[in-house]
Amino acid sequence: TGMWFQDGLTGSAWGDWALYTDSPLRAFENELGVQAPVGFWDPVGFTADGDVEAFKRRRATELKHGRISMLACMGYMTPEIIGKFPGYLSPSAGLKYADIPNGLGAIS
Numbered sequence: 001t002g003m004w005f006q007d008g009l010t011g012s013a014w015g016d017w018a019l020y021t022d023s024p025l026r027a028f029e030n031e032l033g034v035q036a037p038v039g040f041w042d043p044v045g046f047t048a049d050g051d052v053e054a055f056k057r058r059r060a061t062e063l064k065h066g067r068i069s070m071l072a073c074m075g076y077m078t079p080e081i082i083g084k085f086p087g088y089l090s091p092s093a094g095l096k097y098a099d100i101p102n103g104l105g106a107i108s
Contacts, residue, residue, distance in 0.1 A: 028040045028042075028047055028055060031055075046058060076102075076103055079102045080102055080103075084097040084098050084100070085097040
């Protein structure tokens with residue numbers, strides 16, 4: 001599917017991408033993570049204005065959200081793999097860690 005997006009970005013609307021140097025997208029063409037064959041890909045157009053500060057903020061936010069998502073996945077899988085903590089989550093209520101279901105069952 002990578003070539004489909006490449007063709008969608010550099011298709012007949014602009015002609016040859018190498019000759020189209022006025023695009024604000026060129027400001028981010030050499031950033032870390034830009035890879036062939038797609039190059040810099042922004043399908044929603046968040047970077048259409050070429051604002052470097054907004055780009056850096058969005059990049060930092062994306063990294064933060066990705067890390068939180070990875071931790072959430074580990075929190076979802078870990079009880080299934082290694083089991084749950086021994087003892088009580090709430091001694092006064094008599095609620096053990098083993099009494100809490102795994103995954104989405106814990107919030108229902």
